Amino acid sequence: xxxxxxxxxxxxxxxxxxxxxxxxxxxxxxxxxxxxxxxxxxxxxxxxxxxxxxxxxxxxxxxxxxxxxxxxxxxxxxxxxxxxxxxxxxxxxxxxxxxxxxxxxxxxxxxxxxxxxxxxxxxxxxxxxxxxxxxxxxxxxxxxxxxxxxxxxxxxxxxxxxxxxxxxxxxxxxxxxxxxxxxxxxxxxxxxxxxxxxxxxx
Amino acid sequence: xxxxxxxxxxxxxxxxxxxxxxxxxxxxxxxxxxxxxxxxxxxxxxxxxxxxxxxxxxxxxxxxxxxxxxxxxxxxxxxxxxxxxxxxxxxxxxxxxxxxxxxxxxxxxxxxxxxxxxxxxxxxxxxxxxxxxxxxxxxxxxxxxxxxxxxxxxxxxxxxxxxxxxxxxxxxxxxxxxxxxxxxxxxx
Numbered sequence: 001x002x003x004x005x006x007x008x009x010x011x012x013x014x015x016x017x018x019x020x021x022x023x024x025x026x027x028x029x030x031x032x033x034x035x036x037x038x039x040x041x042x043x044x045x046x047x048x049x050x051x052x053x054x055x056x057x058x059x060x061x062x063x064x065x066x067x068x069x070x071x072x073x074x075x076x077x078x079x080x081x082x083x084x085x086x087x088x089x090x091x092x093x094x095x096x097x098x099x100x101x102x103x104x105x106x107x108x109x110x111x112x113x114x115x116x117x118x119x120x121x122x123x124x125x126x127x128x129x130x131x132x133x134x135x136x137x138x139x140x141x142x143x144x145x146x147x148x149x150x151x152x153x154x155x156x157x158x159x160x161x162x163x164x165x166x167x168x169x170x171x172x173x174x175x176x177x178x179x180x181x182x183x184x185x186x187x188x189x190x191x192x193x194x195x196x197x198x199x200x201x202x
Numbered sequence: 203x204x205x206x207x208x209x210x211x212x213x214x215x216x217x218x219x220x221x222x223x224x225x226x227x228x229x230x231x232x233x234x235x236x237x238x239x240x241x242x243x244x245x246x247x248x249x250x251x252x253x254x255x256x257x258x259x260x261x262x263x264x265x266x267x268x269x270x271x272x273x274x275x276x277x278x279x280x281x282x283x284x285x286x287x288x289x290x291x292x293x294x295x296x297x298x299x300x301x302x303x304x305x306x307x308x309x310x311x312x313x314x315x316x317x318x319x320x321x322x323x324x325x326x327x328x329x330x331x332x333x334x335x336x337x338x339x340x341x342x343x344x345x346x347x348x349x350x351x352x353x354x355x356x357x358x359x360x361x362x363x364x365x366x367x368x369x370x371x372x373x374x375x376x377x378x379x380x381x382x383x384x385x386x387x388x389x390x
């Protein structure tokens with residue numbers, strides 16, 4: 001039996017050790033794993049320049065309902081990707097292409113407009129690009145025969161990124177999200193209004 | 203009380219070790235970037251044993267250019283900074299081709315010849331007020347070629363190779379003509 005005062009000290013030591021592990025983990029991951037993998041020139045891997053986050057507008061999604069899937073792309077600081085409608089035909093546009101399961105139909109894809117920016121390598125014509133955080137939305141419909149239960153929506157996000165001096169090769173980044181398909185007439189809860197706005201609650 | 207003090211000392215000691223490790227990693231990464239990202243100052247070894255397809259569908263080896271100073275320039279039709287430096291490369295080709303120098307443009311487009319050939323045939327560049335097509339050989343590259351050059355994440359990237367096949371320098375990003383002229387003159 002450990003006497004009470006010593007137990008107190010022991011608890012403090014345990015707490016301190018746990019805190020220490022957390023702090024060490026933060027330092028170690030900051031120094032390696034969480035950074036985008038880099039080549040010997042300090043450039044990130046092309047697939048690490050964009051971090052996608054995926055959202056579904058309804059939970060669950062009832063059959064015979066329209067819903068949306070949004071891909072929010074966070075573009076690494078200092079980089080840009082071409083918009084969906086780049087300024088020049090030879091530039092590679094950003095595209096989001098779904099590979100939908102049976103019973104789910106694509107009604108349209110909404111891309112944000114690009115920002116017109118000039119770069120040291122294109123001092124004349126501004127380029128239509130995305131920087132920072134941009135959201136692309138797939139407008140979808142579930143039909144009466146969509147499979148019930150958990151369903152994965154798989155997509156490919158294609159982009160080509162540059163910084164002010166260098167371009168990275170184009171990337172086909174696989175993206176997916178799971179949703180729950182419910183019977184027609186089920187009340188689907190509006191999810192992520194910060195992404196889809198009040199419209200998703202209808 | 204002693205145990206508590208010991209626990210805190212241990213905590214602080216490990217914190218210092220972790221911070222030092224992080225700092226060391228950051229400095230090491232910066233040094234590596236400095237060494238490789240700009241023009242490196244020492245030979246990067248022998249040129250890789252690499253075979254390209256040219257726009258006529260024939261194979262060309264890098265080794266076949268031994269005896270010349272070669273600037274291997276990796277580019278792509280979708281890469282604006284790459285295209286920005288092409289007129290400068292054309293000037294270098296005009297100036298030094300007669301003295302045993304050549305630029306070798308390696309196009310890295312996934313779609314290969316189907317996009318590169320029309321681009322090369324149709325695109326005119328302004329070189330000192332004259333409108334010209336690319337005046338140096340263009341070949342097609344792929345992942346295998348990139349791997350043999352040490353893995354290429356970004357474009358443009360160029361390698362300056364001496365007459366005896368040594369990779370003397372690597373340049374990431376747009377080249378500056380003045381710097382290139384000095385380097386080429388030094389190797390001719």
